[in-house]
Amino acid sequence: MPKPYPEEFREDVVRVARNRGPGVPVEQVAADFGVHAMTLWKWMRRADIDDGVKPGTTTQENAELREARRRIKLLEQENEVLRRAAAYLSQAHLPKRIYPLVKEPAAGGVPVTVTCRVLKLARQPCYRWRDRPVTDAVLEEAYRANALFEAHREDPEFGCRFLADEARDAGAVMADRTAWRICRDNRWWSVFGKRRGRIKKAGVPVHDDLVRRVFTADGPSLLWLADITEHATGEGKLHLCAVKDVFSKRIVGCSIDARMKSRLAVASLDNAVARRGHVAGCILHSDRGSQFRSRKFVRAPDGHGMAGSTGRAGAAGDNAAMESLFSLLQKNVLDLRSWATRQELRTAIVTWIERTYHRRRRQATLGRLTPIEYETVMTTSALQTV
Secondary structure (H helix, E strand, O other), rough: OOOOOHHHHHHHHHHHOOOOOOOOOHHHHHHHHHHHHHHHHHHHHHHHHHOOOOOOHHHHHHHHHHHHHHHHHHHHHHHHHHHHHHHHHOOOOOOOOOOOOHHHHOOOOHHHHHHHHHHHHOOHHHHOOOOOOOOOHHHHHHHHHHHHHHHHHHOOOOOHHHHHHHHOOOOOOHHHHHHHHHHHHHHOOOOOOOOEEEOOOOOOOOOOOOOOOOOOOOOOOOOOEEEEEEEEEEOOEEEEEEEEEOOOOEEEEEEEEOOOOOHHHHHHHHHHHHHHHOOOOOOEOOOOOOOOOOOHHHHHHHHHHOOOEEOOOOOOOHHHHHHHHHHHHHHHHHOOOOOOOOOHHHHHHHHHHHHOOOOOOOOOOOOOOHHHHHHHHHHHHHHHOO
């Protein structure tokens, strides 16, 4: 199929044909430009329609019509995907598997791209599942679970370690940890097992402790501390996540919300980075709270070139500098009176941080200067020395 002529070329040919001299036929102009005469006549008719000289559908209207038809077809495909998904998921007696929802509309002409976008699925895993619905890992897991179940059915008094031994003798090789995980997921416990209360354990550290309780820094944006505190109001609890620069004791970023989610910690870090600017190489130290161990917060410092640091479980002294700040906030603001609304307490916290703590409260460790004064003096002296 020949390539279409460029739009600019067609406009030039039509312009020459319209302005041709007397006695010069259109066929001659077409021959001069190397196009067929019928093609030139079509170009001229299309130009007359676009200019409003002749009645007809313009090029712009044709393009809009094609786009409208394309969007209508796309909406029909998306509605079909949603209809099939709703019918499939409403069947309570069937196991719910999402990838068959992609395969079924594809057989009816709905593209996989459209189905994956509507169901919010990645395409590559879907293609891999279509080529291989059952992976070797899933099949091996099923064999191991079947061996453990057979051993559990024969000897219900066995724990997971004994069940693992029986399964290994039957040919299903697995580690004790794998056997425990499968038994836990399927709730295959020994009949002699004792019921124990749930003991909340500390979360695993996501970073090493790079601070070691040494809360000093030689310059700004070298060591930051982060922590979360909460206080009750008449409307419910209000949570504050603050980021403190150890160099000047200044709160470089904070976020306040009614819910203590990971986005609270991420927002406080983003506010601190937006205020400071260049923070590459800075150490961000926190405790083992679930918000600071979340996937979103763990990834956030990496995007700014920062290094993460985490204290030990149950050791408040590993983040003592932030604990002392929150103790000061507790005495000066939170415990002064009862707070009726979250907005009232939020205003009081922000006012105390920005007006009192930053600009009026002098600290002995800063040479009897406020955090703002200390930063101004030290950064200016450093610039003058250079």
